[in-house]
Amino acid sequence: MAVYTEVTDEALAEFLTHYNIGSMVAFRGIAEGVENSNYALKTTQGDFILTLYEKRVDPADLPWFLGLMEHLAAHGLSCPLPVRARDGKNLNPLAGKIAAITTFLPGVWPRRVLVEHCEPLGAALARLHLTGEGFAPKRANALGPDAWNDLLQKSAPQADSVQAGLGRELDSMLHGIVANWPRGLPSGHIHADLFPDNVFFLDGEISGLIDFYFACTDIYAYDIAICLNAWCFEKDFSFNVTKSRALLRGYMAHRALSEAETAALPVLAQGAAMRFLLTRLYDWLNTPPGAMVTPKDPLDYYRRLRFHNAAKGAAAYGL
Amino acid sequence: MAVYTEVTDEALAEFLTHYNIGSMVAFRGIAEGVENSNYALKTTQGDFILTLYEKRVDPADLPWFLGLMEHLAAHGLSCPLPVRARDGKNLNPLAGKIAAITTFLPGVWPRRVLVEHCEPLGAALARLHLTGEGFAPKRANALGPDAWNDLLQKSAPQADSVQAGLGRELDSMLHGIVANWPRGLPSGHIHADLFPDNVFFLDGEISGLIDFYFACTDIYAYDIAICLNAWCFEKDFSFNVTKSRALLRGYMAHRALSEAETAALPVLAQGAAMRFLLTRLYDWLNTPPGAMVTPKDPLDYYRRLRFHNAAKGAAAYGL
Numbered sequence: 001m002a003v004y005t006e007v008t009d010e011a012l013a014e015f016l017t018h019y020n021i022g023s024m025v026a027f028r029g030i031a032e033g034v035e036n037s038n039y040a041l042k043t044t045q046g047d048f049i050l051t052l053y054e055k056r057v058d059p060a061d062l063p064w065f066l067g068l069m070e071h072l073a074a075h076g077l078s079c080p081l082p083v084r085a086r087d088g089k090n091l092n093p094l095a096g097k098i099a100a101i102t103t104f105l106p107g108v109w110p111r112r113v114l115v116e117h118c119e120p121l122g123a124a125l126a127r128l129h130l131t132g133e134g135f136a137p138k139r140a141n142a143l144g145p146d147a148w149n150d151l152l153q154k155s156a157p158q159a160d161s162v163q164a165g166l167g168r169e170l171d172s173m174l175h176g177i178v179a180n181w182p183r184g185l186p187s188g189h190i191h192a193d194l195f196p197d198n199v200f201f202l203d204g205e206i207s208g209l210i211d212f213y214f215a216c217t218d219i220y221a222y223d224i225a226i227c228l229n230a231w232c233f234e235k236d237f238s239f240n241v242t243k244s245r246a247l248l249r250g251y252m253a254h255r256a257l258s259e260a261e262t263a264a265l266p267v268l269a270q271g272a273a274m275r276f277l278l279t280r281l282y283d284w285l286n287t288p289p290g291a292m293v294t295p296k297d298p299l300d301y302y303r304r305l306r307f308h309n310a311a312k313g314a315a316a317y318g319l
Numbered sequence: 320m321a322v323y324t325e326v327t328d329e330a331l332a333e334f335l336t337h338y339n340i341g342s343m344v345a346f347r348g349i350a351e352g353v354e355n356s357n358y359a360l361k362t363t364q365g366d367f368i369l370t371l372y373e374k375r376v377d378p379a380d381l382p383w384f385l386g387l388m389e390h391l392a393a394h395g396l397s398c399p400l401p402v403r404a405r406d407g408k409n410l411n412p413l414a415g416k417i418a419a420i421t422t423f424l425p426g427v428w429p430r431r432v433l434v435e436h437c438e439p440l441g442a443a444l445a446r447l448h449l450t451g452e453g454f455a456p457k458r459a460n461a462l463g464p465d466a467w468n469d470l471l472q473k474s475a476p477q478a479d480s481v482q483a484g485l486g487r488e489l490d491s492m493l494h495g496i497v498a499n500w501p502r503g504l505p506s507g508h509i510h511a512d513l514f515p516d517n518v519f520f521l522d523g524e525i526s527g528l529i530d531f532y533f534a535c536t537d538i539y540a541y542d543i544a545i546c547l548n549a550w551c552f553e554k555d556f557s558f559n560v561t562k563s564r565a566l567l568r569g570y571m572a573h574r575a576l577s578e579a580e581t582a583a584l585p586v587l588a589q590g591a592a593m594r595f596l597l598t599r600l601y602d603w604l605n606t607p608p609g610a611m612v613t614p615k616d617p618l619d620y621y622r623r624l625r626f627h628n629a630a631k632g633a634a635a636y637g638l
Contacts, residue, residue: 008430031348111327
C-alpha cells in the first residue's frame, strides 16, 4: 500500500489537457495496490483512477493489459475501462513514468471473506475466462512453472533463515509439482492475481474486478486454484471447504470443468501456493528496512501448500 | 502515509446506519496523513472522508478538534465539517477505534511549493486565526516549548548516532530558544501543522485546510513561523525570501503584526524548527524496521534551524 511517485499539480493539469474528461477537482493517493502508484482523481466530469506504472511492470506489457481490460469492459465485464486521450492513446508519460487513466468502479473489497462472497466470485471468474476468449493477443505467464526454479534459486541461500530446512524442502516440493504439472488443459486469459482486494462488491453482488497487471494466457483451472488459495483459507490456515464448494459452484454455473481439470485441482493449487510463496519469500528476504511496503510472511503460503500436498483429489475442495 | 486500521464492509455498513448520508458506494484507503487512518468514502449522497483516530491522538482532545472545525466551517472557513450522526454525535466507535465522518474538500495540495502559493497561504492562515477567535474552549500546545526538553531527553542518548555531537548541540540551542521565548504575544487557536499536504488549492486559490489534529491555543506568530519552515525552504535547504515575503504579505493583509511579533520571528522560527526536529528525531530513532511509515530525516530541520539561528531579525524573512 503505497504511492511511490508524487505527481505535481502542474504536471497533472498538463496531463489532463490531453484528455476529454474535464478539469481536476481532487486528487488523492490511494493506499492500496503494491505494484503501482494509484490516485483517486475527481474531475468536473466524474471519478477516475490514475495509475503510474512502477518498475515491476514491464512497459512492453502495458498495451496488452490495457487491451484486455478494454476488451473485457466492451463485452460487459465490469472492470476499469482505460480512458483514451484525444489522440487515441491510453498510455501517456507523467512524472517520469508511464500512466493511464481508467474509469472508477463502485464497491468495496471484502476485508473479511464470507461464504456469501465465494459463489459470486466463482461466477465472475468464469465470466472473465469466457469474455476473454475474443481477445486474440497472448501473453505468457512470467510467473508460471517455468519461472519457479529460477525464483527459488534467488532465495535459496537465505531461505533457511526464515525456517530451518525451508530451501531444500521447497526445492523438493517444486520439482514434484513441476513434474506433475498438467498439460493440455483448457487455457486462455486468466487474471492470475484475483485476491479479495481486487474484487469489489456492492449490495452483495460483484461490482467489478480490478488490477489486471499479472493477467496472462494460461490454464483456466490454475486461476481457480489461485482463488482457492486466496479466498478459502481462514486466518488460522484451516481450509474452509464450504467456501471452496461455493466458489466452484459459482464457476461451474457458467463454465463446466472437465474431468481432467477437476483431477488436476490439487497440483494446480500446490503450484499456485508455490508461486505466491516464492515471490513473497523473495520480497521477505530483499525488502530493505524502511521500505514503503511491509513484506508479507511467505510462510502463510507454506501452510497452504502443506494442505494442498495432503489433498487426495478434487474431493478435498468439495467436488 | 498509511491505513493502520482495516474496516470490514459489514462494520462500515453498520456504522453508516447511524448517519443520514445515504448508503455506501465506494470506500478506499487514502495514502496520506501519518497519524490517523483515512478513507475516501463515497455514498449515494456524495463524497466524505472517514477518519479513524490512532494511538497518537488523545481521545480526550477529539471533541475540541471537531468543535474547532465545526466552528471554523460554520464561520466560512473551508475545512472538513464533521458530520453528525442521527443522535447528534460526531464521534462514534468503529473497528475498535473512535471515528468521524467529515465532508470532502475539493482541491490538490501542492507537491511543489511555488511563490504563487505563499500569499494565499498567508491569507488563509490569518483568516484561520481570526475565525477561531469566536471558539471559546482552549487547548494547551502539548508540543510547545515546555515539552521540548523532555522530548529531547528521550532521544539524547542516541542522538549522536544521527550526527556526531547532535545531542549536546540541540541541548544548548534548546535552552537558548526557551530562554528567549517571547511572552505576551497575541495568542489564540493555531493550526500548528500547516504543511503543504494540509492545504488544498483549486484553480490557483485555496480550497480548504485540513488535519487539525495538532491544533491548539498558542502564539499566532508561532503558526506563521511553522509555515515559514514548512513552505519557504527549497529542497537544498536554502531559504526563499520571496516566498517568505509573499506569505507574510498575505497574512498581514488580513491581520496586522505588531512590532513585538515581527521582532520575535527569528526565535519563533527557531522554536518551530526545534519542535519538528525533536519529533522527527524521536521517530527516526524509534520507528521499527518494517513499520508502515518511513520516518523523515530529522536533519532536514537541523539545517533549517541553523538558518534561523543566523537570522538577525525580521529582515531575514523579508520584512
